[in-house]
Amino acid sequence: MTFIRKYTLTIILTVLLVVLSVWSIFIGVIDLDLKSILQGDSEQVWLLLVSRLPRLLAILCTGMGMSVAGLIMQQLCMNKFVSPTTGATISAAKLGILIAFAFMPSSTIWSRALFSFAFALLGTWLFVWFIQRIKFKDTIMVPLIGIMFGNVIGGITSFISYHFEMTQALSSWETGHFSMVLRGRYEIVYLVVPLLILAFLFSNHFNIVGMGKDFSSNLGVNYKAVLFMGLTIAAAITASVVVVVGSISYIGLIIPNIVAMFKGDKIRGTLIDTALFGALFVLVCDMLARVIIAPYELPIALIIGIVGSVLYIMMLMRRLKHGRKAVRLASHGGGGCQ
Amino acid sequence: MNVQNLTKKYDGKAVVDTVSFEIPKGKVTSLIGPNGAGKSTVMGMISRLIAKDAGLINFEDKDISKWKSKELAKRLAILTQHNNIQMKLTVKELVAFGRFPYSGSRLNQEDYDIIDQAIAYMELEEFRDRFIDELSGGQRQRAYIAMAIAQDTEYLLLDEPTNNLDIYHATNMMKTVRRLCDELGKTVVLVLHEINYAAFYSDYICAFLDGKIAKFGTVDEVITKETLSEVYKVDFEIMEIAGKPLTIYY
Numbered sequence: 001m002t003f004i005r006k007y008t009l010t011i012i013l014t015v016l017l018v019v020l021s022v023w024s025i026f027i028g029v030i031d032l033d034l035k036s037i038l039q040g041d042s043e044q045v046w047l048l049l050v051s052r053l054p055r056l057l058a059i060l061c062t063g064m065g066m067s068v069a070g071l072i073m074q075q076l077c078m079n080k081f082v083s084p085t086t087g088a089t090i091s092a093a094k095l096g097i098l099i100a101f102a103f104m105p106s107s108t109i110w111s112r113a114l115f116s117f118a119f120a121l122l123g124t125w126l127f128v129w130f131i132q133r134i135k136f137k138d139t140i141m142v143p144l145i146g147i148m149f150g151n152v153i154g155g156i157t158s159f160i161s162y163h164f165e166m167t168q169a170l171s172s173w174e175t176g177h178f179s180m181v182l183r184g185r186y187e188i189v190y191l192v193v194p195l196l197i198l199a200f201l202f203s204n205h206f207n208i209v210g211m212g213k214d215f216s217s218n219l220g221v222n223y224k225a226v227l228f229m230g231l232t233i234a235a236a237i238t239a240s241v242v243v244v245v246g247s248i249s250y251i252g253l254i255i256p257n258i259v260a261m262f263k264g265d266k267i268r269g270t271l272i273d274t275a276l277f278g279a280l281f282v283l284v285c286d287m288l289a290r291v292i293i294a295p296y297e298l299p300i301a302l303i304i305g306i307v308g309s310v311l312y313i314m315m316l317m318r319r320l321k322h323g324r325k326a327v328r329l330a331s332h333g334g335g336g337c338q
Numbered sequence: 339m340n341v342q343n344l345t346k347k348y349d350g351k352a353v354v355d356t357v358s359f360e361i362p363k364g365k366v367t368s369l370i371g372p373n374g375a376g377k378s379t380v381m382g383m384i385s386r387l388i389a390k391d392a393g394l395i396n397f398e399d400k401d402i403s404k405w406k407s408k409e410l411a412k413r414l415a416i417l418t419q420h421n422n423i424q425m426k427l428t429v430k431e432l433v434a435f436g437r438f439p440y441s442g443s444r445l446n447q448e449d450y451d452i453i454d455q456a457i458a459y460m461e462l463e464e465f466r467d468r469f470i471d472e473l474s475g476g477q478r479q480r481a482y483i484a485m486a487i488a489q490d491t492e493y494l495l496l497d498e499p500t501n502n503l504d505i506y507h508a509t510n511m512m513k514t515v516r517r518l519c520d521e522l523g524k525t526v527v528l529v530l531h532e533i534n535y536a537a538f539y540s541d542y543i544c545a546f547l548d549g550k551i552a553k554f555g556t557v558d559e560v561i562t563k564e565t566l567s568e569v570y571k572v573d574f575e576i577m578e579i580a581g582k583p584l585t586i587y588y
Contacts, residue, residue, distance in 0.1 A: 078422045204443045208435060211425060214418040217387050219438045219489075220411030264426040264469060268443070 067278025070252020092123025250308025436488030
C-alpha cells in the first residue's frame with residue numbers, strides 16, 4: 001500500500017504517457033490504422049518507422065532531457081528560475097550550430113552537435129562564473145542576468161547569420177519543431193538517455209552541492225567537480241536536443257518547479273517524475289500543435305511558449321505572494337551559485 | 339588536533355597571524371573574540387573549508403591537507419551558517435546525507451538505524467517528514483546537528499551555532515553541545531559571540547584578538563577581568579553563578 005502511495009504520481013504519469021504516446025502515433029496527415037499495420041501493409045509500416053515513431057521518440061527525449069537539464073541547473077545554482085533558457089545554454093548552443101554551419105559548410109549533424117555542445121558548455125559556464133562573482137541580493141536577478149546574457153549571445157548569432165547570409169538556416173533552429181524529425185537525422189537525441197541515467201546516478205551529489213559549498217566540503221564532496229559535471233550534463237542534453245529540434249524554451253524552467261511543489265527537492269525522488277512529466281508536457285503540446293490547424297501544423301515552440309509563459313507568470317506570482325520570505329532569505333546564502 | 343603557525347592573509351593583510359594551539363580531545367572548546375579577530379577564519383581552515391596561507395594543521399598526526407576529503411568527513415564534521423535554506427528536503431532526507439561519506443547513495447540498514455537514532459537524539463521524530471524550509475530556525479538547527487550526529491565523527495565544529503536563535507533555542511543548543519561531548523564523547527569546537535555561553539558550557543576557551551591568540555586555557559583561566567577587557571576593549575565584571583564565571587560588560 002505504501003509502495004503505491006509513494007509512487008502514485010509516477011504511476012499516473014507513466015500510464016498517461018503510454019496512452020498518449022500510442023494515440024499520438026495515429027495523429028497526422030496520413031491516416032494510420034492499427035489493423036493494416038498488423039497485417040504488414042508496407043506503406044503504413046514504413047510511415048510508422050520513418051516518421052511517426054522517430055517523432056514520438058524525439059518528443060519523449062526532448063521532454064525528459066530538457067526538464068532534467070533544468071532540474072540539474074536549478075539545483076546546482078540554488079535558484080528556482082535558472083534553466084537552459086534563462087541560463088544562456090540554449091542560445092549558446094544555437095550559436096555553436098551556426099558557427100559550425102558558417103565555417104564548416106560540409107559539417108555533419110554530429111560535428112554540429114559537438115560545436116553546439118562546446119558552446120552550450122562555455123555559455124553556461126560563463127553565466128555561472130558571472131553569477132558566482134557577483135552575489136545577488138535577489139533571486140529574481142539571476143535569471144534576468146541570464147536572459148540578458150542569452151540575448152547578447154542571440155545578438156551575436158544574428159549578426160553572424162546576416163553576415164554569412166544564413167538567416168534562413170538559422171530560422172530552423174530559432175523556433176523548435178518536430179516536423180523535420182525523420183529516420184536518419186534525429187538519432188543524436190538518443191544521447192539524452194545515457195545522460196539521464198548519469199544524472200540519476202549522481203543525483204545525491206547534485207543535491208549536496210545544491211546545499212552549498214561548505215555543506216559539500218563537510219561531506220567530502222568535491223563542490224567544483226560536481227558543479228562542472230552537472231553543468232556538463234545539462235549542456236550536453238541541451239545541445240543534443242537543440243541540434244535536432246531547435247530551441248524549445250520553458251520546459252526546463254517550469255516542469256521541475258511544478259514537480260518540486262508536490263515532491264520536494266530530493267532529486268533521487270523527483271528525477272523520474274520530472275522526466276515523465278516533461279515528456280508528457282511536450283507530447284501534449286505537440287499533439288495540440290498537430291491538431292489545431294490540421295492538416296498543417298504549428299511549431300511546437302509556439303504552443304510551449306504560450307502555455308509556458310502563462311505558467312511561468314503564475315509561478316512568479318506565487319513566489320512573490322507566498323515566497324517573499326524565501327526570496328529575501330536567499331540573500332543569506334548568496335543569490336546564485338556560491 | 340594540533341595547529342602550528344597558522345596564517346591567512348587577505349589582500350596582504352594577515353587576518354590570522356602565526357596562530358598555534360592544540361584542541362583538547364573529548365572536550366568543548368569555544369573560540370571567542372571581537373568581530374574580525376580571525377576566529378571564524380581559523381575555524382574555516384581547521385575544517386578545510388578555507389585554504390591556509392602558511393602553517394601546519396595536524397589532524398590525528400597527519401597534515402589535514404593530506405587527508406582525503408571523504409575520509410576526513412568520517413572524522414570531522416563542520417556546520418556553518420552558509421547553507422541553502424530554500425531547499426525542500428525533509429528532515430529525514432537531510433539527516434540521511436550525514437551517511438553519505440560512508441555509503442554514498444546506497445544506504446544500508448545500519449545507516450538507516452543511525453539516521454533514526456540521530457533524529458531521536460535531537461527529538462525530531464515528529465518533524466521527520468517535514469520540509470526543512472518550513473521549520474523554525476531552532477528546529478532547522480537541530481536538524482543540521484542531527485545530520486552531524488549521523489555523520490558519526492569524533493570532531494564536531496560549529497560556526498556560531500546560536501546565531502539567529504532566541505534565548506530558549508540558543509540555550510538548548512548549548513545544552514545539546516554539552517551532551518554531545520559528555521554522552522557521545524565528541525570533541526566539540528565552537529565559534530561563539532555570547533561569552534557567557536562560552537563560559538558556562540565550555541571546558542576550554544580560546545580568545546582571539548587581531549588575528550592572534552590573546553589567551554587559550556580553561557574557562558577560569560581565560561574568563562578574567564584583565565583578559566576580557568583587553569580582548570573586547572570594554573569594562574568587565576566577573577561574578578560567579580553555580581560555580582561558573584558569569585561576565586557582565588558595560
